[in-house]
Amino acid sequence: MIRFSYIVRTFMFFLAAFAWGQSFSGKIVGLVTDSSEAVVSRVAVTVVNEGTGTQRRLITDANGVYVAAELPVGYYTVRYEAPGFGKAERQRVKVDVGSETRVDVALSVQAMEQSIDVKVEVPVLQQDSSTLSEVVDTRQVEELPLNGRDFRKLAFLVPGAAPRSPRGSLGSFTMNGQREKSNIFLIDGVDNNDPFRNQASFNQGGVAGAQATLFPIDALAEFSVQIQGSAEYGRNAGAVVNTVVKSGTNEIHGTLYEFLRNDKLNARNFFETLPGTQKGPFKNSNYGGSIGGPIKHDRTFLFASFEGERGRPSSSLAVTVPGVADIASARASNAAAGRAENALGAKILSLFPQENNPGAKGNFAYSLPNIIDSNNFVVKIDHRFSDRFNLSGRYVYGDGTQTFPLNSGQGSQLAPYQTIVPTRVQLAGLNFSQVLTSRLINDTRVSFMRFAQVFSPLDSAFDPASIGLITGAKGGLPTIAVGGFESLGAPPMSRVDVSARLIRLPTRWCGRSAVIP
Numbered sequence: 001m002i003r004f005s006y007i008v009r010t011f012m013f014f015l016a017a018f019a020w021g022q023s024f025s026g027k028i029v030g031l032v033t034d035s036s037e038a039v040v041s042r043v044a045v046t047v048v049n050e051g052t053g054t055q056r057r058l059i060t061d062a063n064g065v066y067v068a069a070e071l072p073v074g075y076y077t078v079r080y081e082a083p084g085f086g087k088a089e090r091q092r093v094k095v096d097v098g099s100e101t102r103v104d105v106a107l108s109v110q111a112m113e114q115s116i117d118v119k120v121e122v123p124v125l126q127q128d129s130s131t132l133s134e135v136v137d138t139r140q141v142e143e144l145p146l147n148g149r150d151f152r153k154l155a156f157l158v159p160g161a162a163p164r165s166p167r168g169s170l171g172s173f174t175m176n177g178q179r180e181k182s183n184i185f186l187i188d189g190v191d192n193n194d195p196f197r198n199q200a201s202f203n204q205g206g207v208a209g210a211q212a213t214l215f216p217i218d219a220l221a222e223f224s225v226q227i228q229g230s231a232e233y234g235r236n237a238g239a240v241v242n243t244v245v246k247s248g249t250n251e252i253h254g255t256l257y258e259f260l261r262n263d264k265l266n267a268r269n270f271f272e273t274l275p276g277t278q279k280g281p282f283k284n285s286n287y288g289g290s291i292g293g294p295i296k297h298d299r300t301f302l303f304a305s306f307e308g309e310r311g312r313p314s315s316s317l318a319v320t321v322p323g324v325a326d327i328a329s330a331r332a333s334n335a336a337a338g339r340a341e342n343a344l345g346a347k348i349l350s351l352f353p354q355e356n357n358p359g360a361k362g363n364f365a366y367s368l369p370n371i372i373d374s375n376n377f378v379v380k381i382d383h384r385f386s387d388r389f390n391l392s393g394r395y396v397y398g399d400g401t402q403t404f405p406l407n408s409g410q411g412s413q414l415a416p417y418q419t420i421v422p423t424r425v426q427l428a429g430l431n432f433s434q435v436l437t438s439r440l441i442n443d444t445r446v447s448f449m450r451f452a453q454v455f456s457p458l459d460s461a462f463d464p465a466s467i468g469l470i471t472g473a474k475g476g477l478p479t480i481a482v483g484g485f486e487s488l489g490a491p492p493m494s495r496v497d498v499s500a501r502l503i504r505l506p507t508r509w510c511g512r513s514a515v516i517p
Contacts, residue, residue: 024189024242025443026095027069030103032060032080039064040107043082050075050092051249053298055387058438070433070441071095073221073244078103086110096135097224098242133226134158141220149259149286149307150203150211151220155241158225170211171203175227175239182238187215188245188394189443190429194451200241201425201451202376206402210311210372212423212453213398218255218290219305219378221246245394247382248301252293259286271316274365275357281369284311301382311372315405317413318362319486323355326485347467348480351488353414364486368415374400388435396427403458411479411490416459419490423453457490 032043040060047056047068060066073095080088085107095101136154146153150171155161164172164180174180185192185200194201206212226240263282272279290305322330327349334341355363380394402421405413429447436442457476464471464478471478477489 024097024186024244025070025072026097026099026101027067027071028076028078028093028095028101028103029067030105032064032066033106035106035108040082043080046079048077050077052301053250054384056435067438070443072247073097080105080107082107084110097222097244098226099133099135099224133224135222135224137222141217146217148211149214149217151215151217151223152200152203155225158227160227178238182236184236184240186241187243187396187427188429188431189445190427190447191449192427196451201427201449202396202398206421206423210402212400212402212421213374213425214307214309214376215396216288216305216307216376216378218288219245245378245380246292246303247380248292248294248303250294250297254289254291256289257287269316271318271365272367274318277365277367282313284313299384303380304378306377309372309374313370313372315368315370318365319413320362320484321352321355321364322349322485323358323363344468348488368405368418371401371403374398390433392431394429398425412487414486417490418458420456420458421453426450
C-alpha cells in the first residue's frame with residue numbers, strides 16, 4: 001500500500017510538471033524599459049486585483065519581461081518599482097477569460113520622488129497569441145437584448161457563428177460549419193457538456209426550442225468564444241465557449257429584476273384567424289436577482305444568483321383528422337365490400353377530435369396551452385489563504401418542466417399526447433490555485449456534473465388494454481399512424497440520466513523566467 005501511494009504521488013508530480021492545463025483565467029505580460037528603450041531587469045512588479053485586493057508579486061527577468069499568469073478575470077492595478085527610477089502604475093488593466101493582456105511600461109530616471117499613473121486601454125489586436133477568440137463582457141451581457149435569456153445567443157456576435165436549424169434550443173449555434181456537438185462549453189474551467197448528447201447541459205432544450213433550464217444571466221461575468229482554440233483545449237473541432245461565474249468582492253452588489261411578456265400586446269397569427277379558434281394565450285416571466293460581497297474583508301467572498309422562469313405560451317396548429325364525410329365514405333366502402341366494421345378500429349377512431357373547419361386541408365384547428373417552468377441558481381465562494389493560495393467553489397443547479405406537443409414527426413400533435421419533460425442539471429466544482437513559483441502555477445480542479453431528463457406523454461396513465469389494444473405495456477397510447485391523417489398516441493417514455501466526475505491537475509508553465517521575492 002505504501003509503495004502504491006508512493007507511485008501515485010510520483011506520477012502526479014510528473015503530470016503536474018509537464019502538463020498544460022485548460023485555462024479559464026487570464027494573464028498579464030509585459031516588458032519594462034527605460035527612456036532609451038533599454039530593458040530593465042529586477043524591477044519589482046505588483047499586480048493587485050481591484051475588486052478583492054489579492055496581490056501577485058513578481059520581478060522582471062534579465063530581458064525585462066514579467067508574466068502574471070492564471071489571474072481571475074477582472075480589473076487590476078500594476079505597480080512598478082526599481083532603484084534609480086520613478087515609480088509607475090497602470091490602473092484598470094482588464095483581464096479577460098482565457099486571454100493575455102500586454103502591459104509594457106517605460107520607466108523614467110528618478111530625479112525626485114514621483115509616480116506616474118496611467119489608465120490602460122485594452123488593445124484591439126492580440127499580439128502574443130495565435131488564438132482567434134472574441135470576449136463577450138459583462139456590459140454586453142447586461143445591456144444587449146436577450147430574448148429567451150440564453151447567453152449563448154450572444155455567441156452570434158462572433159464571426160462564423162450561426163443558429164442551429166431546424167432543431168435545437170433557442171441559443172444553439174454552430175461555428176464555421178461544424179456540428180453543434182463539436183462545441184465545448186466550460187464553466188470556470190469545468191466541463192459543461194452533458195456526456196449523452198455532448199451539448200451544453202444548462203440551457204439545453206427539452207422537447208421544443210425553449211430551454212429546459214437556464215444558467216442565470218446575472219451570474220455570468222463574461223465568456224469567450226474561441227474559434228481557433230489553443231492546443232490545451234483540444235477535444236472538439238468547434239468553438240470553445242469559456243464561461244466565468246462572477247465572484248464576490250469587497251463591496252456589496254446586488255440586482256433584482258423581472259422581464260415580462262404578455263399576450264395582451266400580441267396580434268393573432270394565421271391559425272388563430274380560422275373559424276372556431278381564438279387568440280392563444282402567451283405569458284412569460286423571467287425573474288430573479290443576485291448578491292455578492294465579502295464574508296470576511298480581503299479574505300472570503302460570496303456570490304449567489306437565482307433566476308426563475310414561468311412561461312405559458314401556446315401552440316396554434318391545424319391538422320387533418322377523419323371528418324364526417326371521411327368516416328361515412330369508409331363505412332360505405334366497407335359495406336359495399338361486405339366487410340364488417342372492426343370494433344377496435346371504431347374505438348381508435350373515436351379517439352380523434354371532431355373537425356371544426358370542414359373542407360379545409362387542416363380541418364381541425366386548435367391552440368394548446370404549453371408550460372415552461374424552471375428554477376435555477378448559482379452559489380460561489382472564494383477564499384484567499386494567501387496571495388499564493390486560493391480556493392474557489394461553486395454549485396450550479398437547474399430544475400425545469402416543459403409540456404409541449406411532440407412535433408418532431410414521431411407521435412401525435414394532438415392535445416392528449418403532449419410530452420412532459422422534467423429536467424434537472426447539477427454542476428459542482430472546486431478550484432485550488434497554487435502559485436508555486438512565478439513560472440509554475442498549478443490549478444487543481446475537482447468537478448461533478450449530473451444531467452437527468454425524462455420524456456413522457458401526457459396520457460402516460462392511460463392503459464391501452466382498456467380499449468382492447470394489447471401491447472404488453474402501459475404508459476399511454478402507442479403511436480398509431482392513420483394514412484392521410486394526424487397520428488394518435490406518442491412514443492414510449494424515455495429517460496436520460498448521466499453523471500460525470502472529473503479530477504484535473506493541470507499546470508500552467510509560464511515560459512519566461514522570473515522569481516517571487
